[in-house]
Amino acid sequence: MAAAFLSLALFALAAAASLAGADDPYRYYTWTVTYGPITPLGATHPPQQGILINGQFPGPRIDCVTNDNLLVTVVNLLDEPFLLTWNGIKQRKNSWQDGVAGTNCPIPPGANYTYKFQAKDQIGTFVYFPSLALHRAAGGFGALNVYQRPAIPVPYPPPAADFTLLVGDWYNSSSHAQLRRTLDSGAGSLPPPAALLINGAQRPSGSPFVGQPGKTYLFRVSNVGLRASVNVRVQGHALRLVEVEGTHPVQNVYASLDVHAGQSLAFLVTLNQPAMDYAVVASTRFTPQELTAVATLHYAGATAAAPGPLPAPPPAQAPASYVWSVNQARSFRWNLTASAARPNPQGSFHYGAIRRSRTILLASSAPVLAGRRRCAVNGVSFVVPDTPLKLADNYNIADVIEWDSVPLRPDGGAAPRAGTPVVRLDLHEFVEVVFQNTESEMQSWHLDGYDFWVVGYGNGQWTEMQRQTYNLVDAQARHTVQVYPNGWSAILVSLDNQGMWNLRSAIWDRQYLGQQLYLRVWTPEQSFSNEYSIPTNAILCGKAVGLPH
Structure with a gap:
């Protein structure tokens, strides 16, 4: 009997070690978050x-290898609560570490929290950033690069090195709190950005890319x-696209690439020009005033800059600017022969042949509620609960939760309202989601915990007839999709990751003002193979204070 008990105990320990990814490396980080002049x-x-x-x-860069276990201890020395989210990291079975207000209690001032997650089954370019209180407008963001294991080849020769570009619009305000007060006043949206930055500067000093x-x-x-789409190009050089948000695309060659709010991609550049310094240029898209940031690609040994003007951006005037951008987006195709x-083979999953379990049509709007401008999804503006x-x-x-309180199609007859909607979905459903942009500005949507297939873009109102235009063979997989003004974008997603997942606008002032909701992907079968238990170090707040872990 004792021997049998010992065998069972050893089996349980082995199972627990397997669940914890004991055979995979651990990487430990301690990050102290403070205010400081920049x-x-x-x-x-x-x-x-x-x-x-x-x-x-920007913050420290994380370089890790797929399946590494990451333990990031965040010490909050700000004067208000703080959270980090890991944009694009799927958090398999572990929405407890998602780092958004719907899944985590914020880290109080003077306290700390250790995120524990695995960069499992992912290779690619990701970022982290603050998810609360418009902190993102003040920094706190950084790169998270996931490299392949030796046993997993990527579909291109190993580059000599890689360079990280964190590109984004920036605002001329004394602090994020000032921008937050602008939104809280209900007067409107954010003012136009003052600049575009590459790695925290309009013109990064020195030669960062050698x-x-x-x-x-x-x-x-x-x-x-926070909101502007950008275009990236390298003077005198072609860009070979090789990664889109953790997936391998067909390797088309471009003169420049659009990267919309919340998105990431990677491209190869061969230094095949005369030895000079060349401009790496980013500029805003679809904005009244084009903002530009410039870095330098330095050929080792070069003593002069390349002559001539900076490379020109794509068409800037509507509608040509949108036509150019959507045509490029449609050219992104999934590489069906590459390893994941x-x-x-990442193309072994024939998504186009799977029956849809349901269709969700989500329309954006910017209603006025209680005298203040808000943003909404199908007429419901999300309010973060305590x-x-x-x-x-x-x-x-x-x-706390308003289960299934947001209509799954726009209800034009219902008055807009505030709420905390959560849509209940079953584990392993295969769902079509259509994002309908009813406004004249560019939008972008992100789903935590998942990749999805972007099967179509279109103008005007989506109808079921639009399915005839879908790419059901090699649509690009990604985690954030842009939606063009007064148009629609359609995705297909396999709900194979149990948890509570944030579906939100990646236009950050719209997210702050309520353009988000949550999907609860669930099964009654309780198993660690589906979802992990609440962490023992979870912070408890609101009505959960004092409850046992």
Whole structure:
């Protein structure tokens, strides 16, 4: 009997170790979050109050390998609660670490929290950023690059090195609190941005991107701004697209690439031109005033800059600007022969042949509620509750969640309202989601915990007839999709990741004003193979204070 008990105990320990990813490496980080003066607009402008991580703006870069376990201890020395979210990291079975207000209690001032998650089955370019209180407008963001294991080849020769570009719009305000007060006043949206930044500066000093003639380099680009789409190009060089948000696309060659709010991609550049310094240019898209930031690609040994003007941007005037952009987006195709983060063909999943379980049509709007401008999804503007939705669901706390309270299609007859909607979905459903943009500005949508297939873009009102235009063979997989003005974008998503997941606008003032909701993907079968339990270090707040872990 004792031997049998010992065998069972050893089996249980082995199972627990397997669940914890004991065979995969662990990487430990301690990050202290503080305010500090920054001058991203240059020395001629007064310093702004930035959010620094370990004294850095932008924050430290994480380089890891797929399946690594990451433990990031965040020490909050701000004067208000703080959270980080890991944009694009799928958090398999682990929405407890998602770092948004619907899943996590914020880290109080003077306290700390350790995020524990695995970069599982992912290779690519990702970012982290603050998710609360418009902190993102002050910094706190950084790069998270996931590399392949030796056993998993990527579909291109190893580059000589890779360069990270965090590109985003920036505002001329003394602090994020000033921008937040603008939105809280209900007067309107954010003012126009003052500048575009690359890695925290309009013109990064020195030569941050140094390469050897004849070598090929990987450029990782992420749009970390609040709302503006950007276009990226390299003077005199072609861009070979090789990664889109953790997936391998067909390797088309472009003169420039659009990267919309919340999106990431990577391209190869071969240094095959005369040895000079060349401009790496980013500029805003679809904005009244085009803003530009310039970095330098330095050929080792070069002593002069390349002559001539900076490379021209794509068409800037509507509708030509949108036509150009949507045509490029449609040219992004999934590489069906490449390995994924696991050593198996990523195209083996024939998504176009799977029956849809339901269709969700989500229309944006900007209603006025109680005298203040808000943003809404199908007429419901999300209000962050004091008790995170994930905790309320875990502890069966009443009067927090409004289950299925947002219509799954726009209801033109209903008055807009505020609420905390959560859509209940079953694990392993296969869902069509259509994002309908009813407004004249560019929009962008992100789904935590998932990749999805972007099967179509179109103008005007979506109808079921539009399915005839879908790409059901090799549509690009990604986690954030742009939606063009007065148009629609359609995605297909396999709900294989149990948890409470945020579906939100990646236009950050719209997210702050309520253009978001949550999807609860669930099964009654309780198993660690579906979802992990609440972490023992979880912070409890709201109505969950004092409850047992």
